Amino acid sequence: MSRLERLVDALEQFYGLLPAPPRDPFRLFVWEVLSAHSTPHKRDAAVAALKRNRALTPDAMWRAPQKKLAESVALAGPYAEQRLRALRTGVEVFRRSPNLAATIRGPLVAARRAIKPLPQLGETGAHRMLLFTADHCVMPVDARVSRVARRLGYGEPHDNFRRQARSVQAALTTELPASIDRYRRAFLYLSHHGTATCTEADPHCAVCPLLKECPEGGKRLQISD
Numbered sequence: 001m002s003r004l005e006r007l008v009d010a011l012e013q014f015y016g017l018l019p020a021p022p023r024d025p026f027r028l029f030v031w032e033v034l035s036a037h038s039t040p041h042k043r044d045a046a047v048a049a050l051k052r053n054r055a056l057t058p059d060a061m062w063r064a065p066q067k068k069l070a071e072s073v074a075l076a077g078p079y080a081e082q083r084l085r086a087l088r089t090g091v092e093v094f095r096r097s098p099n100l101a102a103t104i105r106g107p108l109v110a111a112r113r114a115i116k117p118l119p120q121l122g123e124t125g126a127h128r129m130l131l132f133t134a135d136h137c138v139m140p141v142d143a144r145v146s147r148v149a150r151r152l153g154y155g156e157p158h159d160n161f162r163r164q165a166r167s168v169q170a171a172l173t174t175e176l177p178a179s180i181d182r183y184r185r186a187f188l189y190l191s192h193h194g195t196a197t198c199t200e201a202d203p204h205c206a207v208c209p210l211l212k213e214c215p216e217g218g219k220r221l222q223i224s225d
């Protein structure tokens with residue numbers, strides 16, 4: 001078993017079972033739009049309201065009364081107008097391409113091309129879509145995964161986030177078997193760890209289950225002794 005897999009095992013034991021993003025491409029797109037600049041709690045409230053209003057398919061969202069849609073989306077927090085605009089554009093993309101889900105599950109080049117017109121996903125969101133809805137072995141590296149992985153010694157630092165993310169992605173994937181489940185699990189636990197414990201400004205190294213294997217944690221605790 002690789003070092004990375006041992007670290008992910010330790011995180012799984014520490015946090016227990018974590019919820020995964022939706023498996024349906026449209027629902028995942030909505031989830032991504034509502035997640036940006038929000039918290040998991042607020043995002044989930046907005047998703048639940050859309051579900052209550054039966055607006056979680058492209059056609060249903062297209063037909064949904066605007067007032068109900070706006071009220072649901074507002075539960076995710078600020079940037080409601082931008083979110084509504086992104087959702088409208090996404091609905092049009094999905095309605096224009098009824099085979100989008102099948103295309104995403106097909107060859108990677110065509111899948112990436114099909115996802116591109118969807119607003120607000122960026123590279124990481126597109127990678128989450130490929131991994132969680134289409135069973136492609138692609139490791140999404142968001143800011144949290146990048147931070148945790150760098151502190152654990154994976155990848156190279158870079159001023160350019162994209163370049164750093166790619167080097168982290170390359171380093172992580174050399175330690176993972178080509179298994180969808182392993183990729184999903186590694187992403188979920190590293191990303192959650194970046195939110196819950198390995199936070200940006202003040203990581204809680206003293207309680208971290210990875211401390212013994214983490215060069216950054218060792219340095220930080222030495223300094224604070």
Ligand code: SF4
Nearest residue numbers: 198203205208214217
């Ligand atoms: S020991 Fe500290 S820096 Fe290392 S992974 Fe844990 S919280 Fe992050």
